[in-house]
Amino acid sequence: MSLKILQLIFVLLVLIICTGVSQTPVYVSDYADNRPLKINGIKILRDKVEKYGLFEIILDLQGKYNNPFDPEEIDINCIFIDPDGNEIKVPAFFYQDYERKIQNNVEILNPVGKPHFRVRFSPTKVGNYKFYIIAKDKTNNVVKSDLYSFTSLDSKKSGYIRVSSSDFRYFEFENGDPFIPIGANICWAGGRGTFDYETWLPEYAKVGCNYFRVWLGPSWTTFAIERSSIREYDLKNSWRLDYLLNYAEKMGFYIMLCFDSYNELRYRKEEAYGMWESTPHYIQNGGILKEPKEFWSNEEMQRLYRNKIRYLVSRYGYSTNVFAWEFWNEIDIISPSAYIPELVKDWHSKMSNYLKSVDPWKHLVTTSFSGSSGKPEIDSLSGIDFVQTHIYQGSNYIKYLIGLFNFKSEYKKPHIVGEFGLDAGGRDPYLDPKGFAIHNAIWTTLLSGYAGSAMSWWWDNHIHPDNLYFHYKALSDFISGVNFPKENFKTIESYKFVNTDRDIRLIGLKGEKNTLIWLYDNNVIYNYKKDIPKILLTGPNFLLKLDNLNNGTYKVIYWDTYNSKSIKEEIIEVKDNIANIEVPNFERDIAIRIEFLK
Structure with missing residues (x-):
């Protein structure tokens, strides 16, 4: 076989192999753009916002990209400079505004205006923030905006x-x-x-x-x-x-x-x-x-x-x-x-x-x-x-x-x-x-x-x-009013009931200022076919002896866990680190809050 024939066979094999390899098609969004990269305008919705509030920018930006949701096609970032000089980078996102209505009991959204890019930011400090936009499209062209600013005002918001x-x-x-x-x-x-x-x-x-x-x-x-x-x-x-x-x-x-x-x-x-x-x-x-x-x-x-x-x-x-x-x-x-x-x-x-x-x-x-x-x-x-x-x-x-x-x-x-x-x-x-x-x-x-x-x-x-x-x-x-992280709560483990033969169970937390208790009757707690129970029943109360409380004066609140109200309140003295709690006779469950007074 001549060298030319071998070369021809090789070329044909290469063509067969290449044409047989499937190429991943380029994804083109309905929102694709093919204009030269340019920032046409920046609209600041509010130049004064509260700390932890929303600062928002609308961008009028064009560029060459197939998909505005892919940062490899169009990468837009806003660089914020906080009052202490630290930089925070926040990407822009593609957005369409809508208005909503109910029609035949179905929510209908209708577009308002044209789709565009936006930037959202929340300042975590009080003072003057500066920012600029930098964008790169799929051609690797880069544009950068002028430097802008806004003011973050003090607020009573709790933060993240x-x-x-x-x-x-x-x-x-x-x-x-x-x-x-x-x-x-x-x-x-x-x-x-x-x-x-x-x-x-x-x-x-x-x-x-x-x-x-x-x-x-x-x-x-x-x-x-x-x-x-x-x-x-x-x-x-x-x-x-x-x-x-x-x-x-x-x-x-x-x-x-x-x-x-x-x-x-x-x-x-x-x-x-x-x-x-x-x-x-x-x-x-x-x-x-x-x-x-x-x-x-x-x-x-x-x-x-x-x-x-x-x-x-x-x-x-x-x-x-x-x-x-x-x-x-x-x-x-x-x-x-x-x-x-x-x-x-x-x-x-x-x-x-x-x-x-x-x-x-x-x-x-x-x-x-x-x-x-x-x-x-x-x-x-x-x-x-x-x-x-x-x-x-x-x-x-x-x-x-x-x-x-x-x-x-x-x-x-x-x-x-x-x-x-x-x-x-x-x-x-x-x-x-x-x-x-x-x-x-x-x-x-x-x-x-x-x-x-x-x-x-x-x-x-x-x-x-x-x-x-x-x-x-x-x-x-x-x-209400209990600061759980500050209470240093411990699971209540040392207690006993006196004067009852019911299968009463206790779940509770003992803290530095508050002790929270939920009592339930294990024989009825999984019964779901009854009406909402009565908290107070006729019959004798029973005693809950609670160990390991600090000596002092406490307020005890007996709580209706269905009607959300106090059944009764009393002041007790704890001696020898034992609280004697007179529990009302209840049908299904009851809660008790014990507040340290002095």
Whole structure:
């Protein structure tokens, strides 16, 4: 065979191989731009804002980019210089304004104006801030704005929520005020969208709640930002979340934003509401993954997830009413083929570090598991600021809640019950029409050392239609004025009951100024078919002998845990470090608050 023939065969083979290699198509958004990079204008919405308030800029910027949501295509940052000369970098985000209306009981959003880039920032110091914009498009051209300024005024706002510096079990604001989260999951709405929240949140506010949880995925949820793509974000749902955050601030609520749920990486055939086949991650839906397990190792998927984190922080991170970022809802029940422990752990470690690196306001970070015991290898990561428990159990859950608190105390982090119910299948309204399980769970958690009250899952088919909000009022009123992080609470372990043969159980915390106790009759506490109980019954009182209290004078308040009122109050003297508490005869449960006077 001649040399020329061999060369021809080689060329043909190369052509066959090259034409057989599939090229990843360039993603082009409907919002792509192909004009020369230029800053046409900067509009400052307010040049004076309160400390911890919202400073916002509208950018008129053009450039050459295929996707305004991808910083590799168009990277716009605002560099802020605080009064002490420190620089803070905040990315711009792509935005479309809307107006909302209700039509046939469905929320309709109509666009207002043209889409554009914005910058949001919250100053944490009082004084003069300077800033400038710097942008780079896909051609690597760079433009930089002039230097601008605004003034941050003093305010009475409490700041961002942190883990308490006094007691790792609890949360507090930057100014040192305690934050004890009391509330429920309110993860999505019905067809009425944000209008549903204007029905629900005022009811929670009336009873002293201050906290709820929202999902940003899967793609069908009210605030899903990845509704149809993982490369760009749904501007309507992003605006809905803007609206909800603003409304939450007005109403005094703090939100845990959950980025994703296990459903997205679970096959339909595996049941438990798996929806992999319809998720935007799936290659057949325009995504990049052929199967769920690739989520943890695909480099492009990691880049796109970092882009999502960047977008969420740049758009919502300014808000002090963002309580925490939550990576996953129940990540341990994705497809068994996709849950690879080392990869999931490594992903949480890397993403939590990245999130903290791009969030100048340092919001708290968490994740959650379906298994109530969690995953120690992830819960113990330094990038996870607090741990959660999800528990659905029809009986003896009080015992298990206390056991789970003790088990996870080794992490030395705040611990909240992120989901609670009797039945994960949705039968709580039938099993417990009066909400006794919600009642039991919120009193158990807060008085056993958890950072807040257990969060019921059934907000739209149980709490609201059955009007169970009152359960929260009794608890929030009972703890009013108690500074949990400063109390140095210890679990009450040394006590005894006298003059009763009932199976009375005690859960409580003894602090430096306040001792908080919840007593319940174990024989009736799991009975859900009765009406709201009477606190005072005929019959003799019984004695609670409480050890290890400091000698002195105390005020004892006996509390109706259903009607949220004091049954009676008395002054007692503690001698020999023993308090003798005359407990009224009650039907189901009662709370007692003991305040040190002198």
